[in-house]
Amino acid sequence: GSVCGFVGANGAGKTTTMRILASLDYPTMGTAEICGINVVHHPDEVRKLIGWMPDHFGNYEHMTVVEYLDFYARAFGYKGKERKSRVQEVMEFTDLIPLADRFSNKLSKGMTQRLCLGRALLHDPQVLIMDEPAAGLDPKARVELKHLIRVLAQEGKTIFISSHILSELGEMCDSLLFVNGGRIVHHGDAETLKQGTDSGGGMLYDVQVLGSPQAVSDWCVINPHVEFLESRKAGGRIRIESSDPERAADVLARMIKDGLKVTEFHKEQRNLEDAFIDMLGRIDRGEGALPTAPKSELPAFTPPEPSNN
Numbered sequence: 001g002s003v004c005g006f007v008g009a010n011g012a013g014k015t016t017t018m019r020i021l022a023s024l025d026y027p028t029m030g031t032a033e034i035c036g037i038n039v040v041h042h043p044d045e046v047r048k049l050i051g052w053m054p055d056h057f058g059n060y061e062h063m064t065v066v067e068y069l070d071f072y073a074r075a076f077g078y079k080g081k082e083r084k085s086r087v088q089e090v091m092e093f094t095d096l097i098p099l100a101d102r103f104s105n106k107l108s109k110g111m112t113q114r115l116c117l118g119r120a121l122l123h124d125p126q127v128l129i130m131d132e133p134a135a136g137l138d139p140k141a142r143v144e145l146k147h148l149i150r151v152l153a154q155e156g157k158t159i160f161i162s163s164h165i166l167s168e169l170g171e172m173c174d175s176l177l178f179v180n181g182g183r184i185v186h187h188g189d190a191e192t193l194k195q196g197t198d199s200g201g202g203m204l205y206d207v208q209v210l211g212s213p214q215a216v217s218d219w220c221v222i223n224p225h226v227e228f229l230e231s232r233k234a235g236g237r238i239r240i241e242s243s244d245p246e247r248a249a250d251v252l253a254r255m256i257k258d259g260l261k262v263t264e265f266h267k268e269q270r271n272l273e274d275a276f277i278d279m280l281g282r283i284d285r286g287e288g289a290l291p292t293a294p295k296s297e298l299p300a301f302t303p304p305e306p307s308n309n
Helices: 014-021 043-049 065-075 080-093 109-121 139-154 166-172 190-195 214-221 245-257 272-284
Strands: 002-007 050-053 127-131 158-162 175-180 183-188 203-209 226-232 235-240 262-267
Touching (some): 002 014, 002 166, 014 127, 014 158, 065 080, 065 109, 080 109, 109 139, 139 166, 166 272, 175 272, 203 226, 203 245, 214 235, 235 245
Parallel strands (some): 002 158
Antiparallel strands (some): 203 235, 203 262
């Protein structure tokens, strides 16, 4: 299994995308598929494959935890001993056994999220779609949720999760998908972003020198494969047009040979928040976005055939 983090500013299209994948909304153009199945034309098949965990969900206040899960197990078609066994399994996995007889309106935020996860897992879906599952949770509840997500991935499930807590996404996700204005602007692993690799394959370095910081900018102007990005306290931030460490070593050697008194030269280590802000900045400058098809090239939305049921 794998965990993919879905990242974007407010209004970027995260929840809309997730609701389309969960077969709850129609796309205005293009297509969406789960396990190769079109979510618009075959929503019933898709719903058998996915577990949907929205950012807000309604519960039945008059039901206890076990009654709530039993109700949904019935809806998923479980009967008799099989239903009772499945509810028990889900409650054990989400640590809800001690809360079995508690009414759902008496649960804390963390407990409620575990109940929502349990509901999403009842029919043993292949794919989990989780919209801001950690929102509003205390640190202990976030750690518990993160552990459950990793266990599910180890069991072979694909998990698509959005969150504004980027540091936690970096810890639990195998890959990150950045979206802006409804379009993908980056898809890759978190470690690459934190190490300073940009979308063009270059590496970002922080350079500090004795004397005027302007010397770094002037040097970059006359040297190939190096771009000066911004001034910093005693030097600047540069981009080397290669991820090869030998290219970086060559740049450092040329700087020293040309008379720059370099005191620091190190690959930038960013947190994911910095990487995300940097990504948005490059988009604003018209740089760094992954190529996407113009709207005219996207297939028009085709509504599903009317159901006879």
